[in-house]
Amino acid sequence: MTDLAMHMMDIAQNSLRADARNVGIDIEERSDDRTLTLRVTDDGKGMSRETVEKLVDPFFTTRDTRRVGLGIPFLKMTCEQAGGGLQIISTEGEGTTIEAIYRTDNIDCLPMGDVPGYLSLLLKANPEVAFRFTYRVDNTEFILDTEELREQGIDWADAGMLAAIKEYIGENMNAINSTVNR
Amino acid sequence: MAVIKTLDDLKKRQEEMKARVNLRDKAEDPESLVQVKVAMATCGIASGAKEVMEFFVTELNKRSIDAVVTQTGCMGYCFAEPTVEITLPGKEPIVFGYVDVKKADEIIERYIKEGELVDGIIPQNYNTI
Secondary structure, eight states, X not given: OOSHHHHHHHHHHHHHXXXXXXXXXXXXXXXXXXXXXXXXXXXXXXXXXXXXXXXXXXXXXXXXXXXXXXXXXXXXXXXXXXXOEEEEEEEXXXXXXXXXEEETTSTTOOXXXXXXXXXXHHHHHOTTSEEEEEEEETTEEEEEEHHHHHHTTOOTTXXXXXXXXXXXXXXXXXXXXXXXXX | OOOOOSHHHHHHHHHHHHHHHTTSOOOOOGGGSEEEEEXXXXXXXXXTHHHHHHHHHHHHHHTTOXXXXXXXXXXSOXXXXXXXXXXXXXXXXXXXXXXXXXXXXXXXXXXXXXXXXXXXXXXXXXXXX
């Protein structure tokens, strides 16, 4: 995983496998404490305490197609390398929140990557799941809520709309980045 | 074309697009569609599955092929990522390995359009990791 967008896609897949109907994805940059946070919140089936403890073990997986599970271990590795940390809160039957914090003043802080590209594909491939994406830099934020798209009659699952959705996300993220003083 | 930045821009783009593709009959029965599943687990993502999926979504649409492109988990062929499972109507699914944009183009032109088998198929009884 060489950027944050890849982790975002990867961790969101876990939520989908946990049968989540609502998935929140937050990417938050704060200049006061110099952190970059990736947070994925879902209302999937959640995990027991024992399972959460085993998550960071690369040889733990619930799959039967292979014997390793590297998504969470990689995420833990990249944020700890960047002087941050990983937090997992999960309740069985209620859902899971995963938060990876990176220090932006650390040379190993991950670059953002193609967030609009991954996000537009994630939305397209899972039209039955409600996504709420927030990109926040200090006090400025951009929110994309699939419920809002639905109200507006925008069909984000249509192949012809993929490029437009990607551009919409990209333009709004760029707009925030260009107005914020760094 | 104008930049898309607001929900209204998105709506406008959708209307323009609908007007253009209106002539194409959308078959709703998934059995009659080409199904493309791009493996999008940790291994797939790290190997570039995003570019491949983006390519399938846009190109199949552009080339007027009725298809559903979606994502799936890891099928155990991590060494051969990005992997793509293609199901032509009425046929058994076939998994292709080491798919990049060039390979994806070949798969569309030769397998999806012509039904011709191309290199890179992972046999069903092949070892998973």
